[in-house]
Amino acid sequence: MNEPSVLGQLARSFAMISLIAIGGINAVLPALRHVVVDSMRWMDDATFMQLFAVTQITPGPNVVIVSLVGWQVAGFGGLLVATLAMLLPACLLAFLIGRIANRLEGSKGLRLAQTALVPVAIGLILAGGLDLSQAAYRGWLTPLIVAANVAGILFTKLNPVWGLLASALVALAAHYSGLFVLA
Amino acid sequence: MINAPVRAISLFELFKGFATIGLLGFGGVAVMARHVIVEKYHWLTDKEYATILGMGQVLPGANVVNASVIIGDRFQGPKGSIVCVLGIMVLPILILLVFALLYDKFGQLPAVSVALTGAGAAAAGMVLATGLKMAIKVKLGVAGWLIIGLAVSGILILRLPLVYVVLALIPTAIVITAWLGKK
Numbered sequence: 001m002n003e004p005s006v007l008g009q010l011a012r013s014f015a016m017i018s019l020i021a022i023g024g025i026n027a028v029l030p031a032l033r034h035v036v037v038d039s040m041r042w043m044d045d046a047t048f049m050q051l052f053a054v055t056q057i058t059p060g061p062n063v064v065i066v067s068l069v070g071w072q073v074a075g076f077g078g079l080l081v082a083t084l085a086m087l088l089p090a091c092l093l094a095f096l097i098g099r100i101a102n103r104l105e106g107s108k109g110l111r112l113a114q115t116a117l118v119p120v121a122i123g124l125i126l127a128g129g130l131d132l133s134q135a136a137y138r139g140w141l142t143p144l145i146v147a148a149n150v151a152g153i154l155f156t157k158l159n160p161v162w163g164l165l166a167s168a169l170v171a172l173a174a175h176y177s178g179l180f181v182l183a
Numbered sequence: 184m185i186n187a188p189v190r191a192i193s194l195f196e197l198f199k200g201f202a203t204i205g206l207l208g209f210g211g212v213a214v215m216a217r218h219v220i221v222e223k224y225h226w227l228t229d230k231e232y233a234t235i236l237g238m239g240q241v242l243p244g245a246n247v248v249n250a251s252v253i254i255g256d257r258f259q260g261p262k263g264s265i266v267c268v269l270g271i272m273v274l275p276i277l278i279l280l281v282f283a284l285l286y287d288k289f290g291q292l293p294a295v296s297v298a299l300t301g302a303g304a305a306a307a308g309m310v311l312a313t314g315l316k317m318a319i320k321v322k323l324g325v326a327g328w329l330i331i332g333l334a335v336s337g338i339l340i341l342r343l344p345l346v347y348v349v350l351a352l353i354p355t356a357i358v359i360t361a362w363l364g365k366k
Contacts, residue, residue, distance in 0.1 A: 060275025090244020123334025171301025
């Protein structure tokens with residue numbers, strides 16, 4: 001495959017995903033995984049999940065998963081194209097809506113839209129989390145790690161990054177004690 | 184009014200503030216964004232920030248990036264938007280590049296692969312927990328749960344492409360919410 005067409009595919013697929021990302025990048029992870037793993041076959045599920053883990057250790061907005069995918073697929077140019085494709089359409093829309101939101105503030109229509117769209121965002125994020133939990137499946141240990149992290153975040157005030165580090169250590173311990181073999 | 188700036192905030196100040204948010208925002212930038220914007224620099228009151236973040240949440244794209252577009256525009260116009268987005272993205276992407284190079288070099292090592300598999304499952308748990316936390320916080324009514332149910336079953340059970348799910352869900356959600364009234 002020649003480079004320009006890869007960049008074009010990155011730009012097209014990610015710009016499209018950008019505009020449906022109600023609820024942020026977490027809401028469109030199934031679509032992103034679908035494009036990257038199933039349609040374009042740029043990588044397998046295991047690699048996608050490892051890259052996602054890397055971006056969770058990185059500070060800053062979650063949207064950098066797109067940058068890292070771009071990097072893996074087409075180097076620095078891929079990183080730039082993927083990041084811009086994901087950011088530009090949504091940012092332009094936010095800019096325009098931000099400007100007219102003043103005039104709409106307090107209006108019934110705006111309040112209705114917000115009340116209706118928040119559950120859409122929540123539903124998409126929940127589906128995203130479940131989809132990724134499936135993609136992360138590598139044997140009996142991974143669902144336990146998913147559940148433990150959900151519980152840790154809901155019931156403690158610890159920064160979720162500690163859960164990431166603890167989970168990496170647990171996986172290492174289970175693997176090297178012979179309890180757990182990657183499926 | 185959310186559009187009457189109290190005092191002039193320079194482009195440099197905006198860049199510094201949003202760079203801090205990007206650099207220190209581990210495990211999600213929303214918490215750090217509120218801390219910097221509301222508590223540290225007093226650029227916005229708690230209520231103003233909640234309104235802007237609320238808009239960011241229902242617009243497509245990364246929530247905090249959307250909020251930074253709107254906040255930047257408010258204080259410095261379009262230039263401010265660009266500076267804020269650059270501020271929040273540039274340092275995390277540089278750090279990500281370092282991680283990406285490390286991953287390319289060491290990602291194939293069995294120990295690294297096992298550790299990242301554990302961290303990947305944890306990251307899936309983080310996404311799931313984000314959705315659950317939002318669902319608990321918003322106090323959803325019948326309409327809200329119905330919309331969430333439609334989103335999750337459309338994506339995970341029917342396996343419909345996310346674009347169609349979102350395009351169908353937005354009008355459906357508005358109709359359901361208007362019809363069933365209340366939240």
